[in-house]
Amino acid sequence: xxxxxxxxxxxxxxCRPTSEQxxxxxxxxxxxxxxxxxxxxxxxxxxxGRVAWFKVTAKTSGDSLLITGATNLPAAQQALDSALTASGxxxxxxxxxxPAQALxxxxxxxxxxxxxxxxxxxxxxxxxxxxxxxxxxxxxxxKEGGWYLVQTPDHYLAWxxxxxxxxxxxxxxxxxxxxxxxxFTPLYGQSYTKPDASAQSVGDLVAGNxxxxxxxxxxxxxxxxxxxxxxYLKAIECEPLDSWLASRRPTGANLVSSAKRLLGLPYLxxxxxxxxxxxxxxxxxxxxxxxxxxxxxxxxxxHTGEAVDTVGHFAQLRPGDLLxxxxxxxxxxxxxxxxxxxxxxGSEFIHASNIVRVSSMDAQARNYDAYEHKRFLRARRLLxxxxxxxxxxxxxxxxxxx
Numbered sequence: 001x002x003x004x005x006x007x008x009x010x011x012x013x014x015c016r017p018t019s020e021q022x023x024x025x026x027x028x029x030x031x032x033x034x035x036x037x038x039x040x041x042x043x044x045x046x047x048x049g050r051v052a053w054f055k056v057t058a059k060t061s062g063d064s065l066l067i068t069g070a071t072n073l074p075a076a077q078q079a080l081d082s083a084l085t086a087s088g089x090x091x092x093x094x095x096x097x098x099p100a101q102a103l104x105x106x107x108x109x110x111x112x113x114x115x116x117x118x119x120x121x122x123x124x125x126x127x128x129x130x131x132x133x134x135x136x137x138x139x140x141x142x143k144e145g146g147w148y149l150v151q152t153p154d155h156y157l158a159w160x161x162x163x164x165x166x167x168x169x170x171x172x173x174x175x176x177x178x179x180x181x182x183x184f185t186p187l188y189g190q191s192y193t194k195p196d197a198s199a200q201s202v203g204d205l206v207a208g209n210x211x212x213x214x215x216x217x218x219x220x221x222x223x224x225x226x227x228x229x230x231x232y233l234k235a236i237e238c239e240p241l242d243s244w245l246a247s248r249r250p251t252g253a254n255l256v257s258s259a260k261r262l263l264g265l266p267y268l269x270x271x272x273x274x275x276x277x278x279x280x281x282x283x284x285x286x287x288x289x290x291x292x293x294x295x296x297x298x299x300x301x302x303h304t305g306e307a308v309d310t311v312g313h314f315a316q317l318r319p320g321d322l323l324x325x326x327x328x329x330x331x332x333x334x335x336x337x338x339x340x341x342x343x344x345x346g347s348e349f350i351h352a353s354n355i356v357r358v359s360s361m362d363a364q365a366r367n368y369d370a371y372e373h374k375r376f377l378r379a380r381r382l383l384x385x386x387x388x389x390x391x392x393x394x395x396x397x398x399x400x401x402x
Contacts, residue, residue: 030058030065034091037083038067045076050297051155053141056080056095065091072098072141072151098141098149108173109138109150109165110226114204115273116165118158122147128270129158130296131281135181135210135226137173137397138165153397154390156296166226176212177400181241182221184209184233187261187274191231195220202231206274208288210241210398245395248291250383252319256344258289265356272296279339282352283322286342287382288394294382295390298324298340304389305382314361317343317379323351325375337377 038056046052054076056069067084071077077097084091099107111132119126122144132138132152138160142149147159148167168176184205191211192199195218203225211223211233220232262285268276272284280298287294295301302324309316317323326338341351347362351372359369361376382391 030060031089033087034058034065034067034084034089037080037087041076041080041083045073045079046071048300050157050300051151052076053098053149053157058091065089066094067091068094070096070098070100070142096142099139100142102143103140103167105169106167107140108168108170109140109148110168110173110176111136111138111164112166112226113164114206114209115275116160117270118150118152118156118160120158122149122159124161126159128268130156130270131272131275132160133206133208133210133273135398137177140165140167152296154293154296174400176226177398180213181210181398182213182223182233182238183241183244184211184238185244186237189233189237191223191233192220193231195222195232197234199232202229205233208273208285213240241398245291245393245399248394250287250290250292250320252321252383254290255286255320255342256350259283259286259342259344259350259356261289262286262356263350263358265352267352267354267356277352277356279341279352282356283340283342291394292382293392293394293397298326299337300390301340301382302337302378302380304391305380308379308381310376310379314343314347314379317345318381318383319343319345320383321379321381323349323379324377325372326377327375328377335377338375339372341372343379 035058038058042054046054053070053072056067056071058065058067074097077095081093111134114134116132117128118130118132120129130152137153139151140148141151146162148162149157150160151157185207187207189205191202191205193202211225214222214224216235219235221235221238222230222232224230262282265274266276267278269278271277272281277285280296280301283301284294284296294304301322308321321343323341323343324337327336329335341349343349347365348358348360350356350358358367359372360367361373362368
């Protein structure tokens with residue numbers, strides 16, 4: 001959306017603070033009240049940049065004030081327009097409302113590799129922000145070179161290279177979501193060109209990968225990838241998605257069992273798959289294997305579920321509860337949640353720290369973790385779902401809602 005807003009006024013040429021006349025290099029900068037308005041809108045509509053895109057700034061070009069950038073929040077763009085218009089500001093609105101027109105309507109995507117690496121910037125050298133499993137639907141917002149700004153079902157925003165996804169129209173995605181699918185259940189495996197384990201591999205697989213189901217053949221399930229490739233999975237290594245979803249029981253015992261399947265997994269910053277996990281990626285994966293999607297990061301997970309009383313003891317904890325660690329608030333700093341693990345009972349918790357391992361809160365235990373004990377903050381119970389917590393069934397992601 002690019003348009004000229006408000007007739008020209010001499011507002012800023014008449015009264016600007018010294019800092020608005022130029023920066024250290026002599027280049028003009030935007031008026032302070034405009035920058036303040038942008039930050040106010042950002043704080044209201046996109047306080048967490050991990051799940052809301054509002055990359056907007058202001059600059060001057062000659063005598064013109066340009067508001068540039070992009071957002072996927074129509075309400076935020078409208079609020080900024082209203083605030084600047086009410087102030088009598090003359091400006092050019094060059095903020096792109098996403099999804100970008102350059103996507104030509106292909107604003108959905110499905111992950112086409114076992115594990116897609118989603119990064120903080122559109123380049124391979126950028127920080128790994130999170131991962132998405134084969135078959136996961138993604139919202140596509142923007143394109144930059146061969147990279148796409150996408151949003152995962154838990155609303156996390158990051159960049160993925162085009163080779164890891166298949167872009168689709170909303171209509172095509174609806175067809176895919178409505179089709180019969182299977183889920184791969186072992187931690188690792190392969191798909192094959194023929195119903196034979198000695199055949200050529202089509203691709204690697206990890207737990208939670210989802211493909212379209214075509215039929216059965218000699219103890220193998222014929223499947224299709226999002227890009228149309230066909231392959232075969234051992235029937236004992238996959239399950240119809242509908243029956244798998246129906247069998248999920250996220251009890252404490254089941255959560256702990258899933259968590260222990262991941263013991264020894266390497267720590268990987270940004271990892272949310274059995275190829276490697278960070279602390280919150282580990283808890284997220286354990287819950288996913290039990291049919292629940294929870295928020296991505298520890299600082300988001302800490303706002304889910306219900307608080308558990310742990311003042312002075314851990315007696316009220318149940319297996320499956322999440323423990324959060326970090327820095328307590330001070331008079332000058334806010335609390336900072338840095339780490340998360342899962343309580344498994346018997347004074348022990350399991351977490352991703354160097355590797356996925358079991359530690360104890362008991363100072364007499366051989367695996368006592370004094371470091372984590374000292375920075376323990378609180379515990380939450382996610383088994384009791386609440387609206388707005390960011391917890392929802394896996395089926396809501398992979399199955400077309402009737």
